[in-house]
Amino acid sequence: MATGRTHRPATRSRGIPEATVARLPLYLRALTALSERSVPTVSSEELAAAAGVNSAKLRKDFSYLGSYGTRGVGYDVEYLVYQISRELGLTQDWPVVIVGIGNLGAALANYGGFASRGFRVAALIDADPAMAGKPVAGIPVQHTDDLEKIIEDNGVSIGVIATPAGAAQQVCDRLVAAGVTSILNFAPTVLNVPEGVDVRKVDLSIELQILAFHEQRKAGEEAASTDGTGPVTAVRGESGDKGPDGDVPAVMPA
Amino acid sequence: MATGRTHRPATRSRGIPEATVARLPLYLRALTALSERSVPTVSSEELAAAAGVNSAKLRKDFSYLGSYGTRGVGYDVEYLVYQISRELGLTQDWPVVIVGIGNLGAALANYGGFASRGFRVAALIDADPAMAGKPVAGIPVQHTDDLEKIIEDNGVSIGVIATPAGAAQQVCDRLVAAGVTSILNFAPTVLNVPEGVDVRKVDLSIELQILAFHEQRKAGEEAASTDGTGPVTAVRGESGDKGPDGDVPAVMPA
DNA sequence: AGTTGTGAATGTGTTCACAGCC
DNA sequence: GGCTGTGAACACATTCACAACT
Numbered sequence: 022m023a024t025g026r027t028h029r030p031a032t033r034s035r036g037i038p039e040a041t042v043a044r045l046p047l048y049l050r051a052l053t054a055l056s057e058r059s060v061p062t063v064s065s066e067e068l069a070a071a072a073g074v075n076s077a078k079l080r081k082d083f084s085y086l087g088s089y090g091t092r093g094v095g096y097d098v099e100y101l102v103y104q105i106s107r108e109l110g111l112t113q114d115w116p117v118v119i120v121g122i123g124n125l126g127a128a129l130a131n132y133g134g135f136a137s138r139g140f141r142v143a144a145l146i147d148a149d150p151a152m153a154g155k156p157v158a159g160i161p162v163q164h165t166d167d168l169e170k171i172i173e174d175n176g177v178s179i180g181v182i183a184t185p186a187g188a189a190q191q192v193c194d195r196l197v198a199a200g201v202t203s204i205l206n207f208a209p210t211v212l213n214v215p216e217g218v219d220v221r222k223v224d225l226s227i228e229l230q231i232l233a234f235h236e237q238r239k240a241g242e243e244a245a246s247t248d249g250t251g252p253v254t255a256v257r258g259e260s261g262d263k264g265p266d267g268d269v270p271a272v273m274p275a
Numbered sequence: 276m277a278t279g280r281t282h283r284p285a286t287r288s289r290g291i292p293e294a295t296v297a298r299l300p301l302y303l304r305a306l307t308a309l310s311e312r313s314v315p316t317v318s319s320e321e322l323a324a325a326a327g328v329n330s331a332k333l334r335k336d337f338s339y340l341g342s343y344g345t346r347g348v349g350y351d352v353e354y355l356v357y358q359i360s361r362e363l364g365l366t367q368d369w370p371v372v373i374v375g376i377g378n379l380g381a382a383l384a385n386y387g388g389f390a391s392r393g394f395r396v397a398a399l400i401d402a403d404p405a406m407a408g409k410p411v412a413g414i415p416v417q418h419t420d421d422l423e424k425i426i427e428d429n430g431v432s433i434g435v436i437a438t439p440a441g442a443a444q445q446v447c448d449r450l451v452a453a454g455v456t457s458i459l460n461f462a463p464t465v466l467n468v469p470e471g472v473d474v475r476k477v478d479l480s481i482e483l484q485i486l487a488f489h490e491q492r493k494a495g496e497e498a499a500s501t502d503g504t505g506p507v508t509a510v511r512g513e514s515g516d517k518g519p520d521g522d523v524p525a526v527m528p529a
Numbered sequence: 530a531g532t533t534g535t536g537a538a539t540g541t542g543t544t545c546a547c548a549g550c551c
Numbered sequence: 552g553g554c555t556g557t558g559a560a561c562a563c564a565t566t567c568a569c570a571a572c573t
Contacts (some may be wrong), residue, residue: 110491
């Protein structure tokens with residue numbers, strides 16, 4: 022409605038390809054685990070296995086960051102942890118607000134992995150006056166009326182929308198107007214945002230539908246269509262590997 | 276450990292590109308909304324706007340399904356809803372189990388959008404004996420001990436893992452052994468599965484880190500690095516549009 | 530010998546732009 | 552005139568395979 026335009030592309034990631042950026046958190050997680058086990062170095066092969074990618078891809082990814090490895094040896098774990106953290110901007114503190122404290126919002130607020138890596142739940146916001154003041158995950162819920170003030174007072178630039186679909190665009194507009202420039206949207210709606218604002222979405226039902234598609238394929242090997250809807254003709258060269266790996270994100274359980 | 280290999284690619288999506296499959300649910304959602312408003316036809320331009328993509332992409336996507344439009348007119352809404360539903364396998368019933376009924380598992384169980392589109396929560400499973408029997412979203416929680424029986428009795432092929440990270444691989448192994456071939460993983464871990472099993476992951480912390488990366492970029496226009504870590508040289512031709520659109524998924528709030 | 534870093538090749542996805550049909 | 556469907560061009564991503572370095 023308001024904006025007309027659809028999702029904005031946002032500043033082009035310096036030299037680092039978007040696909041690589043999406044994998045850095047994965048590497049970081051694997052490296053952190055190694056670090057906790059006091060492993061000093063890893064080879065691309067080992068780290069790739071831990072992160073669930075292949076080693077050529079990992080080396081290529083790291084090459085965009087610089088030459089942080091040692092030939093014949095591998096990568097220094099601590100050093101890489103630092104470099105990736107810095108690249109991702111995790112060496113600074115990111116106050117985050119969560120809007121919509123229903124089941125999901127509460128789950129997100131309780132998610133431990135938040136604080137661990139640069140993110141801090143600065144506030145929880147909900148439209149229900151009955152929620153106001155009630156603590157969720159130790160943080161008192163505040164009313165939507167104060168949204169703008171909360172954003173400004175806390176210098177929040179990242180917002181998480183966990184409201185029902187119907188409220189999402191309105192909440193989004195207010196967040197953006199108040200200065201939020203990155204939004205993680207859990208509501209099943211397309212959000213319209215102005216240029217310069219990043220939106221990422223997390224959508225359970227889309228994921229399930231994609232799984233269903235592949236599941237159906239597995240079942241019906243030769244399943245001929247009953248109606249005469251023309252089947253796609255060209256089938257490309259070979260199958261190759263694609264995998265359902267995309268560049269999705271992950272939530273933490275309670 | 277067990278499998279050694281990482282994520283499996285799974286059966287190659289007939290002729291339909293993976294990127295297209297990931298967008299079909301988006302189109303379907305927009306079409307369903309139009310259908311509810313009794314709109315008979317849409318142009319690629321209108322539908323694309325509603326789905327948040329550009330019209331060329333949409334037309335290309337639809338071309339993989341067949342020629343379902345009418346030149347000079349557009350697409351018949353009802354017909355497209357049916358075709359996409361069929362393509363995604365939503366004309367059949369998909370029983371789903373959710374394992375790990377913490378905050379997040381409960382949120383997922385309460386998610387309304389489930390039933391609406393072919394998916395049905397067949398069972399909720401948790402390792403905590405104290406949870407057993409307690410109803411969540413009207414469905415009694417069952418104990419992990421019965422996981423295999425539940426999967427088999429209900430003919431479940433899609434499982435949702437919402438356990439803590441530490442339990443995820445083990446749960447995954449049991450789901451797969453019991454016959455599950457598609458898994459939606461909310462735990463922040465890489466799951467190892469045998470060939471033929473699809474895994475999709477939803478990871479909050481990865482999403483936030485990707486946002487932080489772009490956010491950092493927005494802030495430091497000219498931010499010179501303090502240390503001498505070599506900046507990437509080549510910067511490619513133009514910026515173009517990429518957008519944080521990837522092919523993520525979405526969860527529904529309470 | 531072992532492992533990184535990277536050009537080149539290949540594969541996948543997006544966009545353009547227009548012929549073809551209504 | 553309007554809108555779809557699609558070949559061709561382009562852009563992005565992955566993989567290969569090996570030279571470069573320790």
